[in-house]
Amino acid sequence: MWIRKGLLPVAIMLLLFAAVSSQASIDAYQFDDPEKEALYKKLIKELRCTVCQNQDIGDSNAELAKDLRRKTYEMISKGEDEEFVLDFMSQRYGDFVLYRPRLQTNTLLLWIGPFIILIIAVFVLLRFIRRPADEVSFTEADKAQAEQLLEREE
Amino acid sequence: MKRYLLPLAGFIVLVVFLAIGLKLDPKHIPSPFIGKPAPAFDLPDLHNPQQRVKTGDLKGQVWLLNVWASWCVSCRAEHEVVKRFVAMNETPVFGLNYKDKPEDGKAWLGALGNPYKTSLMDISGDVGIDWGVYGVPETFVIDKKGIVRYKQVGPLTDSIIDEKIIPLVRELDTEAS
Numbered sequence: 001m002w003i004r005k006g007l008l009p010v011a012i013m014l015l016l017f018a019a020v021s022s023q024a025s026i027d028a029y030q031f032d033d034p035e036k037e038a039l040y041k042k043l044i045k046e047l048r049c050t051v052c053q054n055q056d057i058g059d060s061n062a063e064l065a066k067d068l069r070r071k072t073y074e075m076i077s078k079g080e081d082e083e084f085v086l087d088f089m090s091q092r093y094g095d096f097v098l099y100r101p102r103l104q105t106n107t108l109l110l111w112i113g114p115f116i117i118l119i120i121a122v123f124v125l126l127r128f129i130r131r132p133a134d135e136v137s138f139t140e141a142d143k144a145q146a147e148q149l150l151e152r153e154e
Numbered sequence: 155m156k157r158y159l160l161p162l163a164g165f166i167v168l169v170v171f172l173a174i175g176l177k178l179d180p181k182h183i184p185s186p187f188i189g190k191p192a193p194a195f196d197l198p199d200l201h202n203p204q205q206r207v208k209t210g211d212l213k214g215q216v217w218l219l220n221v222w223a224s225w226c227v228s229c230r231a232e233h234e235v236v237k238r239f240v241a242m243n244e245t246p247v248f249g250l251n252y253k254d255k256p257e258d259g260k261a262w263l264g265a266l267g268n269p270y271k272t273s274l275m276d277i278s279g280d281v282g283i284d285w286g287v288y289g290v291p292e293t294f295v296i297d298k299k300g301i302v303r304y305k306q307v308g309p310l311t312d313s314i315i316d317e318k319i320i321p322l323v324r325e326l327d328t329e330a331s
Contacts, residue, residue, distance in 0.1 A: 050183060050288035063253065064288055067279045092193075092286040094186040 027066070029073045036076050043072050043085055046099050056099060185286060185305040192219075192296045193284040197274035200251050200259055207248070207274055213300050216326045218247040218319070220270070220310075221282065221292040223254045224262035229291045232309035233266050239315050240269035245323045249273035252282045252290055295322055298331035 031037035044058030049065040057065040057072070068089070075085050089097045101107045187193070192209055199205040220236055222229040240247055249270035251259040256275055263273065276282055285294070288307075295304040304322055306314060 053180060063279075067283060071280075071283060091186060092283060093288065094183055094286070096183045 027069055027073075029069075029077075031077065036079075039082060040073060040076050043076070043082065044069055046086075047072070047089055048097050048099050050093050050097060181289070182307065183288070185302070185307075187286060187294075187302040188305065190302060192294070192300050192302050193281075195274065195276075195281045195284065197250075197276060197281060200249075200256060200263075200273040200275050203256075203275070205272075207272055209300065212248070212296070214298055214331045216245045216298055216323055217271075217296050218245065218323075219250055219285075219294040219296065220247055221250045221252050221285070221287050221290050223252045223290055224258040225254065226252075226290045228309045230266070232291050232311075233269075235310045235312055235315060237267055237269045238312070239310070239319065242320075244320060245327070246271040250276055250281065250285075250287075252276050252287060253279040293319075295319065295326070297326045298329060 029040065031040065041058070045056050047057045047068065049055045049057045049060035049062055049068070051062045051064050052060045055065070057068045071088070072085055075088065086098060090102075095101060095107070101110055103111055194209045196206055196208045199207060218239075220232075222233070236247060247270055249272070251273045253276065256277070259273065259275070263270075274281075279287075285292075291309050293306040293310055294302055297303050303326060304318065306318075310319070
């Protein structure tokens with residue numbers, strides 16, 4: 001009896017996990033070419049689901065994501081390339097739909113920004129390293145005292 | 155004192171950027187269609203499927219395209235606003251019945267009233283994709299030349315109608331076709 005009591009919550013938890021994992025996209029699309037399939041799988045990971053925002057369309061179960069996967073499949077099976085699909089999507093949903101922003105004038109700062117920050121950081125670091133130590137006032141009396149101390153050591 | 159100024163300045167810059175970030179609405183995705191020709195469609199009329207409407211047929215007038223569906227909860231609240239706008243006789247509103255069953259769509263309009271000049275059936279949702287629809291209800295304002303001039307994502311409200319749509323429609327009406 002105790003075994004059953006202990007296992008029940010575990011079994012329920014396992015069932016819950018099973019339910020969650022079976023939620024992922026399960027469209028059965030057939031490809032005549034493994035390269036097309038690979039491209040499809042790559043693209044659905046690179047296109048953002050505009051409804052759910054922080055999911056790609058491959059991960060999302062939203063109706064729109066399903067439709068966009070279907071569109072992607074249709075275009076790829078017709079033999080269209082990656083650029084074509086990405087253009088199709090960004091013309092309709094804007095650059096936001098692309099998880100990997102393209103290099104263009106309004107994304108320039110996004111791409112080169114980290115390098116600019118790196119250059120600034122290196123510059124600041126170099127200046128910090130090369131800066132002479134703070135001037136220490138060192139009088140004759142101090143010198144005499146230091147010598148005295150050193151002599152005592154010997 | 156001076157040594158604290160630089161980190162303080164950095165902190166203030168950071169706070170300003172974060173404050174701007176907080177004010178942005180991540181749900182609002184700017185439409186790439188503003189200022190561009192409205193995507194073409196050729197769709198059957200919901201109430202008379204033999205009759206088809208093409209984007210080209212609508213040129214020469216300012217019109218609104220309101221994307222709705224019977225399964226869309228916020229469309230229900232928006233519907234009253236659309237009815238009020240249509241009653242003002244400013245400009246025709248076309249409905250895009252998005253990913254809906256025709257009988258559900260007709261029943262919905264039958265129960266709530268039909269303000270639309272025509273409702274177009276987009277059962278597959280392909281025209282929705284062409285128009286970049288992602289959050290029903292959505293509303294587009296198209297000018298006489300067939301250029302998209304405004305897009306509202308989410309339900310129209312009385313204040314959006316009064317403050318944005320009506321002034322825009324009146325302005326567009328004065329433009330040459």
